[in-house]
Amino acid sequence: MFNTLNLRNLARVTLLTLLIFPFSVNMARSADLDEIIKRGVIRIGCAEIPDINLLKDPALPYYMGFDLELAMEISTEFRKIHGASTEWVHVPRTDQRIPFLQDGKADLIIRTFSITSKRLESINFSDSYFDNPGLTVVIPKGVTGIASFRDLAGRKVMVTGKSTAEYFVLKNVPKVKILPVANDKYAVDYLLKGKADAYVQDFAMCLFHVSRFPDLRLVGDPFTMNDKKDEYGIGMQKGSDNLKKEINGILTAFEKKGFLKKLYDKWFGEKLAQVRKVVPLIGGKFDINAAGMKLSGTLEEKRGDFYLFRSDDGATFFFPPSSIQYLKVIEASPQKQTIEKSSNSKNRAGTKKRARTKAASTK
Numbered sequence: 001m002f003n004t005l006n007l008r009n010l011a012r013v014t015l016l017t018l019l020i021f022p023f024s025v026n027m028a029r030s031a032d033l034d035e036i037i038k039r040g041v042i043r044i045g046c047a048e049i050p051d052i053n054l055l056k057d058p059a060l061p062y063y064m065g066f067d068l069e070l071a072m073e074i075s076t077e078f079r080k081i082h083g084a085s086t087e088w089v090h091v092p093r094t095d096q097r098i099p100f101l102q103d104g105k106a107d108l109i110i111r112t113f114s115i116t117s118k119r120l121e122s123i124n125f126s127d128s129y130f131d132n133p134g135l136t137v138v139i140p141k142g143v144t145g146i147a148s149f150r151d152l153a154g155r156k157v158m159v160t161g162k163s164t165a166e167y168f169v170l171k172n173v174p175k176v177k178i179l180p181v182a183n184d185k186y187a188v189d190y191l192l193k194g195k196a197d198a199y200v201q202d203f204a205m206c207l208f209h210v211s212r213f214p215d216l217r218l219v220g221d222p223f224t225m226n227d228k229k230d231e232y233g234i235g236m237q238k239g240s241d242n243l244k245k246e247i248n249g250i251l252t253a254f255e256k257k258g259f260l261k262k263l264y265d266k267w268f269g270e271k272l273a274q275v276r277k278v279v280p281l282i283g284g285k286f287d288i289n290a291a292g293m294k295l296s297g298t299l300e301e302k303r304g305d306f307y308l309f310r311s312d313d314g315a316t317f318f319f320p321p322s323s324i325q326y327l328k329v330i331e332a333s334p335q336k337q338t339i340e341k342s343s344n345s346k347n348r349a350g351t352k353k354r355a356r357t358k359a360a361s362t363k
Contacts, residue, residue: 012046034105037082045089045097046071047183066308067232070129071110074234077250088202093182095162098122101237109248112202114164116225126247129233129260133203134222135165135230138151140191141215146198148220149299152274155197165200168225184209189320191216202230284313291321 022244036042037180038160046068075086090105093096097113100106101123139146159166160325169176179196181187187199188209199206203222211215224230234251236243254260287296288309297311306318329351 011236030099032237032240034245036243037084040084041079041087042075042084043087043089043105043107044071045091045100045109045111046076047093047111060202066130067110067112069266070260071108073254073259074108074110074250074261077253078246081246094160097192097235098162101235104237107243111235112204112232113235114202115140115233116164116168119235122238124154124236124244125233126236126244127251128233129251130232132230132232134224135168135200135204137219137221138191138199138201138206138209138216139197140194140218141217142194146219149173149200149223152200154186156195158190158196158199159186160184160201164199164225164230165202168223170199188213189215191318209278290317290324302358326327 021258027222052234068340079086086322089100091100091106091109091111091349094111097111098119101109113125115128135149137149137152149169152169152173154177156177156179157169157173158170159180160183161180166178166180169178173210179190181190181199182361184205185199187196187201192200192213192215202280205287206218209219242301251260283299285296285298287294289295290309295309295311295317297309300310301316302308306320307324308325309317309319311317
């Protein structure tokens with residue numbers, strides 16, 4: 001197995017770029033390598049998960065993220081080798097990943113898919129391509145008494161269906177009140193509306209949500225099932241051994257030529273780290289995507305469950321926090337500056353904050 005990419009530095013996240021995927025679903029049986037080559041089409045299943053796979057706009061088939069860019073590159077490589085085209089299969093929920101493979105709707109599932117011994121009883125996995133620090137807990141600000149997953153007993157806790165998070169919580173937290181959700185979008189919305197006490201999900205996605213929504217926060221350290229590694233792999237149907245060998249060969253080639261490292265640096269590197277570090281958002285100037293509109297302007301204030309956003313042309317909009325995608329930071333919020341790595345960096349950040357606040361007061 002080749003070396004996997006470590007997400008420990010996930011707080012440094014880049015701005016996202018777009019990938020366009022035409023999704024469809026085919027009910028034919030999935031197949032091993034020879035049958036796929038004969039068919040001339042490989043079916044690859046993907047879905048929207050924040051930061052790893054982030055849905056741009058529910059009204060449009062535009063997706064972006066680490067897993068999806070990896071899927072596109074695998075599609076390109078498979079076409080080069082075998083001349084096969086790709087049929088993109090939308091897998092909207094985590095509990096659909098294994099059934100989609102077993103029912104033949106997809107040949108590959110590339111969707112933040114953790115490799116576990118239980119899942120290996122039902123499907124095949126490629127070698128791992130991604131190390132996730134584990135699971136973590138997100139709570140809305142105002143909820144108290146939760147410092148780790150051990151404090152979730154008796155609480156209303158959200159998890160996505162058939163996920164490692166659901167399995168972990170049910171096994172390790174007594175008297176928990178499980179609230180299953182279809183995906184992260186619903187979980188964030190429910191947290192912000194006070195409909196649940198906590199959400200347990202992969203650290204990668206949770207860190208993204210907390211950096212995006214100032215009313216959410218992480219508690220405790222990441223944790224894994226039986227203290228084992230949480231590694232992502234590409235799912236495929238049980239018995240598709242030749243396809244597994246082919247995909248592992250492609251992944252190994254990607255690692256040798258530096259593509260996986262390049263992909264990691266693009267999505268979780270240093271380039272535009274400030275975008276996810278600014279806390280809070282109020283007072284900042286942004287390019288955003290909300291309610292199907294691309295807007296530039298200032299996030300002026302929070303009113304109840306909504307943010308007031310004033311565009312550069314003077315128009316005002318009220319959006320629920322979970323509906324806003326921040327495309328670009330034009331000017332960070334003057335209320336609080338970024339969190340840096342070292343004490344020296346913190347001092348410099350404090351100096352910048354004071355200078356910016358002073359400059360703002362003279363306008």
